[in-house]
Amino acid sequence: MDTTTDPRAQYLRALDQLEKLVARITPEMLERPTPCPAYDLRALLGHTVGGVHQLAYLGEGGRWVDVAGATGPIADGDWADALVRARERMVRAWADDALLAAPVHGPGAVMPGRDALDAWVMETVTHTWDLTRAVDPTGVLDEELGRAALATAHRVMPDAPRGGPVPFGPVRPAPADADPTTELATWLGRKA
Template identity: 55%
Template sequence: MTAHQDPRPQYFRALDQLEKLVAEITPDLLDRPTPCEEFTLRQLLGHIVGGIHRLAYMGEGGRAEDVVAATGVLPDDAWPAALQRARARVEAAWADDAKLNRPTFAPWGEVPGAAAVGGYVMEAVTHSWDVAQALGTGFPLDDALAHTALAIAEMVLPAERRGGEVPFAEVRLVAADADVHTRLAAWLGRAV
């Protein structure tokens, strides 16, 4: 994705996918482990919703560093509504096309708004895979979104730059014929 492309359509498609996945989650599944080893499914949902609010805050002119991570403390059945509210906020915050070229203070530094939204495409698509893995239902994930997310990941997260402040483990090896979702997860250091 170049700086000239508008990442919002892909981001909103990624949120569509997340909403469908979250609709499948029942309260008895919230304590399941996820491929993000530090998060249960409940904690991952808090991270996801918090990340959407963080992107909205950045679109509103705020700095990502000012947003404290979500704790995931919601009633068990409140996650779909929380995700919908976060989505409405982020759509409103990024509705103005001019914001795509405006300097934006993302978690990884000052970048054009389009680059900030593009980074969150990668995040939303990757966490969709995480949620799908935790559910174990064989939910069909969007291959085109995964290709976009993988291209972003390979561009902004080279294999050599891992550890320290980069919150991703080393790239994992996968079979040459692995599907794009598995390749994305492996590139971001998930055990696959």
């Protein structure tokens, strides 16, 4: 596998980081607020695990608009296992190297599978930052993943206009000492 043009390895690395964090979440934490005002921790977990299923569905030949971006009910103590099951589905769905160049029906456009995977790296790294702020605000995230996701965000997300079909708030300033993942979060409208 050529990881310079094959984002599957990077996506799995992003899921590794996410899984370590989700394994630390207890049922008592699930109502904590997150940097996403519409989501408490439970709802953001549902959105994030649902996103892994969406990516799997694309790899299986489905269209992004045909599957919900959130999970159904998951027991409070089952989030880590739900993420593992979603990951297993995604790995099976994207096993064929030909999918990297094949067109998939992603968010708002038909794109090569490789581009969809890049977008999901960005999504997963961003939501890992969000979840980290709710679980362990001092947690340190993988800087290489943060840089890669930030580069994708700069490439695919305009700094303006935001809102409407662009589901992110205005770019916010990042602190001078911000790590790459915090820079990503502020580019996508989060307050650091």
